Amino acid sequence: MGKQIQCVFGLIFLLVLMSCENDLYNDTFRQKGLKIKLSAYSAKSADGLRNTNLNAEMAKLRDKGRLAGRPVYDSVYNIWFDDENGVKIEAGDYKSFTFPAKKEDSEQLINILFKELANGEYETMLVKYNISAEEFKTLPKENYPTLEPEFKRVLYNDGYLTIEHFCEPTWQEQEGFYDDEGSNVGDEDQYPDGVPTQMVFIGLSCYYVYTFAGGGGNSNPNPPDNSENPGGNFGPGSPNVITTPLPEFETDLTPCEILKKTLGNGQPSVRDKLISLRPHTENDKEFGISFSFDGNSDHYENLDVAPKTSDGTNNVSLPTGEYFYGGAHAHHKDGISVPSFRDILWLYQCREASITYNRKKAVLFTVTKNMISSSPATITYVMMVEDYSELEDFLQDMLGDFSPEIPPNDKIEMIMERDANDYLDDYATMEEKFLQKYSEAGFGLYKMNDSLTAAERISLDVTGNVSSTPCP
Amino acid sequence: MISGRMFAQSPIIPLELWNGRSIPGSYVKDVNNLLDTFEGTYLYQNNGVLFKIVLEKKEMTYNQQFYEDVIIGEFEYEDVHNIVNTLSELTYDPAAPLAHHLFGHFIRGKNLYPKCEDCADDEKRLLLIFNDTQVGGRLLLRKVFAPDGSAALEAKRTLQYPMAGKPEDFPEPIVPGGTYLMIKQP
Numbered sequence: 001m002g003k004q005i006q007c008v009f010g011l012i013f014l015l016v017l018m019s020c021e022n023d024l025y026n027d028t029f030r031q032k033g034l035k036i037k038l039s040a041y042s043a044k045s046a047d048g049l050r051n052t053n054l055n056a057e058m059a060k061l062r063d064k065g066r067l068a069g070r071p072v073y074d075s076v077y078n079i080w081f082d083d084e085n086g087v088k089i090e091a092g093d094y095k096s097f098t099f100p101a102k103k104e105d106s107e108q109l110i111n112i113l114f115k116e117l118a119n120g121e122y123e124t125m126l127v128k129y130n131i132s133a134e135e136f137k138t139l140p141k142e143n144y145p146t147l148e149p150e151f152k153r154v155l156y157n158d159g160y161l162t163i164e165h166f167c168e169p170t171w172q173e174q175e176g177f178y179d180d181e182g183s184n185v186g187d188e189d190q191y192p193d194g195v196p197t198q199m200v201f202i203g204l205s206c207y208y209v210y211t212f213a214g215g216g217g218n219s220n221p222n223p224p225d226n227s228e229n230p231g232g233n234f235g236p237g238s239p240n241v242i243t244t245p246l247p248e249f250e251t252d253l254t255p256c257e258i259l260k261k262t263l264g265n266g267q268p269s270v271r272d273k274l275i276s277l278r279p280h281t282e283n284d285k286e287f288g289i290s291f292s293f294d295g296n297s298d299h300y301e302n303l304d305v306a307p308k309t310s311d312g313t314n315n316v317s318l319p320t321g322e323y324f325y326g327g328a329h330a331h332h333k334d335g336i337s338v339p340s341f342r343d344i345l346w347l348y349q350c351r352e353a354s355i356t357y358n359r360k361k362a363v364l365f366t367v368t369k370n371m372i373s374s375s376p377a378t379i380t381y382v383m384m385v386e387d388y389s390e391l392e393d394f395l396q397d398m399l400g401d402f403s404p405e406i407p408p409n410d411k412i413e414m415i416m417e418r419d420a421n422d423y424l425d426d427y428a429t430m431e432e433k434f435l436q437k438y439s440e441a442g443f444g445l446y447k448m449n450d451s452l453t454a455a456e457r458i459s460l461d462v463t464g465n466v467s468s469t470p471c472p
Numbered sequence: 473m474i475s476g477r478m479f480a481q482s483p484i485i486p487l488e489l490w491n492g493r494s495i496p497g498s499y500v501k502d503v504n505n506l507l508d509t510f511e512g513t514y515l516y517q518n519n520g521v522l523f524k525i526v527l528e529k530k531e532m533t534y535n536q537q538f539y540e541d542v543i544i545g546e547f548e549y550e551d552v553h554n555i556v557n558t559l560s561e562l563t564y565d566p567a568a569p570l571a572h573h574l575f576g577h578f579i580r581g582k583n584l585y586p587k588c589e590d591c592a593d594d595e596k597r598l599l600l601i602f603n604d605t606q607v608g609g610r611l612l613l614r615k616v617f618a619p620d621g622s623a624a625l626e627a628k629r630t631l632q633y634p635m636a637g638k639p640e641d642f643p644e645p646i647v648p649g650g651t652y653l654m655i656k657q658p
Contacts, residue, residue, distance in 0.1 A: 305639075313609070313631040313649060320636040334585045346635040353636075401494070401537055405571040409608040413601045413632055417578045417610075421492030424584050 041088035041097055054097060057114055057122035058083060081112040098127075107132035255384040255444050256471035258361045259455055262291075262326065271452045273300055273328060274365055278378045280330035281369040285314035288329035292321075293358055303329075315342070318364075320350045325358035328365035336423050337368040338434040339381055339445070341398075341415045347443060348395055351385045371427035382446040382455060391442030435460045446471070487541060488579045488596065494537045502529070502541040506579060510543060510598050510613055514625050514654035523652055524548040525574060525611075525627070526562055527600075533569035543600060545574030547647070554646050556605060574611060576600035586612065586628075607645035608632050616653070623656040 042048050043058060061081070081101040089096045095116040103110055109129040114122045131139065253261065263270050273289050280287035288303040305316050318327035327350065331337070343366055351362035366381045385391055402411045419437070423430045435445065439460055446455045447468070456468040482497040487507070490500045502508075507529045516523040527545040546558040558573050565571065578599040582591040591597070591614070602611040609632040618624040631649045633642050 313633060315632060315635070317633050317635055317637045317639065317642075319638050334587055336585075342635040349636040403536055403568055403570060405568045407603055407608065409632065409634065410570075410575075410601050410603050413608060413610065414576075417576070417599060417601070418492030418494075420585060421490060421578065425491070 041086040043083040043086075053121050054114055054116075057124060061112070061124065101126075102133070107134060109133045109136045253360070255386060255446070256455065256457070258384065259363065259382060259446065259471065262361060262363055263452065269298065269300065270328075274367060274380055274448075274452055277328060277330040277365075277367040280332070281367060281378050282333050283330075284332055284334070286316040286329055286332050286335070288316040288318050288327060290318050290324055291326040291328070291363075292323040293325055299323075318346060318350075320346070320353040322354060323358065324350060325354055325361045326350060326363035326365070328367065330367040331369070333369060335368065336420065336430060337371040337379060337427065338423070338430050339364070339366040339383055341419055342412060343383065344391075344438060344441065344443065345395060345412065347383050347385060348391050351388060351391075371430065376450040380448040380452060382448060383443050384446065385442065386444045387442040389442070390440075394438075394441040431458070432460070432464075432466050435466060436464075487577055488581075496537055498538045499532065500538065500540040500577070502531075502577070506596055507541060507543050507577060507598070509615065510625070513657040514627070515657055516627070516652040516654045520551060522548065522550040523647060523654065524559070525654065526559060527574065528562065528564070530564060530569060533566070535570065540577060542569065542575055542577045543598065544569070544572040545600065547573055547602075547604070549604065549647050553644075556646050558605070573605065574600045574602050580612065588614070602629065602647075604646040606643045609645075609649070618653060618655050625654045625656070627652045627654050 043055065048055070081099045083099055086097050086099040089098065097114045099112045101110045101112045109131050110133075111127040113125040113127055115125060116122055129136070270291065277287060277289065285305050287305075290301045290303060292299045292301075301319075303316050303318060305313050314332050316329050318324075318329065327346070329343075331340075343364055347362060347364045350364065351359060354362060362385050364383045366383070368379050368381065370377055370379050398415060399408060399411050402414065406414075422433050422437075435458065438445075444457050445459070446457050448455050454471065456470045458466055458468045461467040482499065483495060484499045484501050484503070485495070486504065487500055487502045488504065511527050511529050513524065513526045525545050525547045527543050529541065529543055531541050532539045533542055544562075544564065546560075546562045548557040548559055549555075550557075561572065569575075576599060580586075580588075580597040580599050582588050582593055582595055588595070588597065595614075597615075598613045600611045600613065602609055610630045612628040612630070614626040614628075616624050616626045628651045629647055629649050631645055633639070
């Protein structure tokens, strides 16, 4: 996606939030050279009545309910949207309209957004935030970056649902407002308490598109009988056009519970995969398996080292991305018998790149040869993110300890070799040394039993010895 | 003088005994001059492939955390696909001591990874970080003799791709992985 479009989408996020505050701006302000024109918009205004394509798109939502009018009820997502208090956004060729919305039985902050397409028609998007509308009213602007907007494209005809998910937005605090000439119009007379600041998106570091196959699913069969009373009484009957439900991963699960879920709650898939890695601990190169979940089912892929360089590398690379929630790999026969710094880095990258419902369960299994005992012959470690910010800070600090002119991959190699210096003179203390280095890095280290039916979190106790806490 | 006062309070750690951990202000020193024995110009030439490295020892470089003795180096590589020559970058900049395509000081004994069955018990190998401008990795150097008796290095090039990634997206290395017998040049 082009940078300009990223900026536009970024600004949309901001404006969506603004619209929820019913705090509309008729100014144009400047943001990194891209002029965005904002204006209040009502479907009932003269301008609104003339926009036949937008009205046709909005009518699709209205038609899903028995009742038209304001607020408009949409039985597809059980959503009302206020079509008289929207924001019109124009930036170059870009144009969209955003309206405050409310979902039945939910306090979640949501908006409806109509984006104009190149052919002049519109597409509808549902924008959800991980915060309630009530909480948002008191959310300081500097905390906007903690919001995780999620876009769903609403399609009516075939029951398909497409998600566009944008992540890691970059915000910048901007003072005042700007007119068409780029002059700041937020003068001191107008704002006796000081020129207000706004949080403005200045870019997005990633962009995901996800399409669910198939249709069907359930919708609420009971639309409201009073569209003026969102969340009020519901009557019988409504069209069913809802698509496959959006998979949501439970966010309140503990790492132990996530691990248990990953291992299949009695289903053998991941356990079998881990067991299949054990013989590879006797090989002279690594072997791995990626875990992905596409919204409908789990997928596993066996991974060898890069084929075109197999004579010169023995480290496997595991893919990351929106669908990938984890991976497993076996260290080769001469490798260290604990996870490596590269493994930690991968866990972070997996967590960073995965889509919302995969993000919480980012996991990396490392199967190693048991260097201090022949029974069991292998050890299976698990790393799971426990504090993403802490992990990110830790890694940045680690890599920041080197001169900036050293390429990142070379820094990683340096850390790996320094660790090797530390580990390889005494296999028996490798686990302890790993924890000394990485026990406060935002992830938890778990060790599986040999049958892979139980795990324990290992850490250093107050005396510096390795201790374990079994997962319940 | 300043350095002398500093190290009166900070430890000097023999390079071959260093456990890899950062001790601010310490000096990881090549007290037994192990690195000196790897200095020089080495050349591999075979089947249309030319691979030359030039290695120099630098003492008491500061890496933002502690001081260390290191080997820095540059390389020249030529085959039917590539011609890369970084030898002109060998000029040493104390402000950026490790800004070289080869650098490091990791001493590997017989049993340290990668293990060396043929090595003598007290033999020391040198592992350097090696970025060939396309792909990073390592160059493990072992002192050997060429068939004609001349001094040489057995240089094992290993490639290190990012842990996260797809092989089809990886760049081709300039210097392929493998083992090169590099003759020491006069």
